[in-house]
Amino acid sequence: MHNRYPLWKYLLILGVVTLGFIYALPNLYAPDPAVQISGQSGATTMDASTVEQVERQLQSQGIEYVGVELGENAVLVRLASEDEQMTARRTLQESLGGDFVVALNQAPTTPDWLVSLGGAPMRLGLDLSGGVHFLLEVDTASAIETRQEITADEMKGTLREERIRYNALEVEDDQSILARFRSAELRDQALALMEDEYDTLVFQTEDAGEEDFRFTAQLSETAISEIEDYALGQNLVTLRNRVNELGVSEPVVQRQGGNRIIVQLPGVQDTAEAKRVIGKTANLEFRLEAGPDTLVSMKEEFPYRSEADKQRFGGAELERQIILTGDHVANATSSFDAETNMPQVNITLDGLGGTKMHRATRDNVGRRMGVLFIEHKTRTEFETNEAGEQVEVRENYVEREIISLATIQSALGKQFRITGLESPAEASELALLLRAGALAAPMYFVEERTIGPSLGAENIQTGLNSVVLGLALVLVFMLIYYRVFGIFANLALGANILLLVAVMSLLGATLTLPGIAGIVLTVGMAVDANVLIFSRIREELKEGASPQSAIYSGYERAFVSILDANITTLLVAVILYAIGTGPVQGFAVTLSIGILTSMFTAIMGTRALANLVYGRRRNLKKIWI
């Protein structure tokens, strides 16, 4: 029976608590109210002159500021007081003009030495910081349809090359491709060809009657989930870029489940603006202009997007076959041609896009290529149903318009440019459209929450008060009930909260109001382990054990109970996290971390203290418990 810890255990506990203290520390520094200035697009550069201009403006308006810092892509102005935030934002936005985005921000004041150790305060959830939360749903079905359309076009091309005649080849409503042939022989020839080429498709044959031999091609389950995954991933990236345009300090753009994306913009109050920027849903398609010998079924007429062009040209006929879509556009910028000094748009494609573009253009030099701008829109109509109620019917539809039609000068690769644009404004708009257009599938808002900043501040205050008051009550209670051991438990409880805050800060977990509730609950439940141990020690003492052996067996015997009880609670917390969204997850995170840290502090921590105080005394007669 040894109530002694080896030195390393004491050092370990001391080390962990010290680390906990260091990483919990950043939360004590209140952030400065600030405004952040960033460029409207990547092309706008931030340099010392911007800083100078900002400072001049602030001084002339008599706005007190603490500092102006030039960051990588933004200038951060720390203000003296919160009241000046709005004024500063307005004046700066007016003086800098539309190329810059000025956004409200909270600048952390963590000292440098803490930052260099990786210390950062906990992130605050929207319910604490104020801001907006959007839940967007990605229409993955339309991404699948697009893919099938492209495949169907490719199939037609292959069949033509191989001189296999087909009667029809179309994408059906259930998103399968249906091909019809005059003879079984032709069908089987085609099928063999396609089966070789497409391993993501599941083929089935069907004989529908005389001179009607068919095969259908359906995407396999894995292919479908891959496409959905890709569409969601692509939309995530696009959304991140758009959200960056808003210049919000710490935006969250996160996938949720199979087809949804969460966007959280702390500190943003203007939901209208946020929706304007985020809600744009568009894509691009590059297609060749239809030639004189293109079959009628292989071409399609589209209107021009710009009003002037609509008047002038009406429309143009493009091939149905899509060379590639906007997903492959990596970047687009506008500039001037060095020789002619005419405006142009420089396009960079990703690797696969470059290959496809090269293949499609090398044999078509001299022909024209059109860029189609595709927008998915929602139409809302009001209909009267059978019960005589007005019901809202939302219908999604697609608008396709030509934004550019230019002659191919030479085979194109990963990088090419579109010339022949009339004005720099036109060039920059085209570049913007090309950049903005890269959404793999349309999205719709399905949830929207806004929390005012005053409510957020109030929530922090009430949350903090609850933690402090709850903690105080528990501390007093434990002290009265368990005396010396109560002190041990209380120290452990303090260390537990310290560690909880430190772990949350380190993990970059977001603190929410239910999260604070989780902390409060942890405070109440964290003493459970100590209560179990201490009541066991008392029991042992009553049964006549010596104090040393009572302490020893108290810890030993209670351990199993504590372990079982905490593992089950932890399991529930993990399930909570897995099924939950927002508030539920925030709660689950603090609860699980709280369970783990409390196991450490309540068992090892208090044991270390008990050992330190009582462990070395051979003739211990009495312990205060």
Next chain:
Amino acid sequence: MLPESKVINFMGWRKTCATISIVLLLASIVSLATRGLEFGLDFTGGSQVELGFDRPADLSTIRSVLGEQGLENPVAILFGSDSEVLIRTQDALSDGVLEQLEEGLASLSDSATIADVRNAASDQTQFSEVLVFNGVSESALRSADLFDPRYYGRTQIATEGEAVTVAVENALDNVYSQFLIDALEEATGASINLRRSEFVGPQVGEELRDQGGLGMLFALAVVMIYVAIRFQYKFSIGAVLALVHDVIIVLGVFSVLRLDFDLTVLAAVLAVIGYSLNDTIVVFDRVRENFRKMRRGTTNEVINTSLTQTLERTLLTSLTTLLVLLVLYFFGGELISGFAFALIVGVLVGTYSSVYVSANILSAMHLTKEDLMPPPKEGEEQEELAP
């Protein structure tokens, strides 16, 4: 402090308590079946706005103003203090604006309708939504002055074939909440600020509800398996029945009192599962230990001894947890009060159930020493005894 030498005869009350439990369960189930739960916005979908008044709010005035507005079945209640009001409706807030616009249109022309509301095109960077009107001319719309810039911001009116489109700068739901605030300020003379505004699509709510229920079942299943592995199947039946008992009663209390059941309350109910389980496991642990240690004694005597030994701990932990929950309930603010209340009920019921449901079931299933003797060759026996 309790005299440890005396064993309290907990199981003497087992029948009475079983009756109480059954009555409570039946009452809860009846209430859940007939009245159901008052699902909050999270689960039903719809919109709500929380408004802060600079003076005590007059709910009847507010309700009459809401009645004049275009929303269907709006509900206004005080939220937290007498100067904070929560307004909730089943519709999206933008519907209110559309309703008003339709009224305005009716005075212009009989055939005028709103055909569509769509997202603004990508190049219309200053606008958030586009309204499409049928049966009305561009000039009529321009002169009618339907779009007050104070609410709608910039507007751009254009003719698009048969239809007239109006691109508006502010999203319609923002327009409507501003409408509402202005109308209420005028009627009550108070100055109002928007504290919170939420919209949840109906489908999302439904999904969350399913997910929550599924999660709860899953949690119970995992618990059952864990307890069966760590203890024995009789224990796992006892634990799970106790949890089901607690969950149903907490839900029942919410149903009887017509309290809002939202996501945070769901989290609380799941936390109740965790908490109550914690309690039950501690008791079970002692029962297991005593069965192995005590040479003599009937099942009930062993259980009584175990419960007596763990009573101090059970009461103390419940007490500290209740202390902090009461603090949370009274000082944590309105957003968290439902959460705290569910947990308070849960801790009370959970403490009771770890004694009178889970232990009671052990007794009812005649737990014996042999059940706990390793190795567990229980295949045949299980078949006989499994309910």
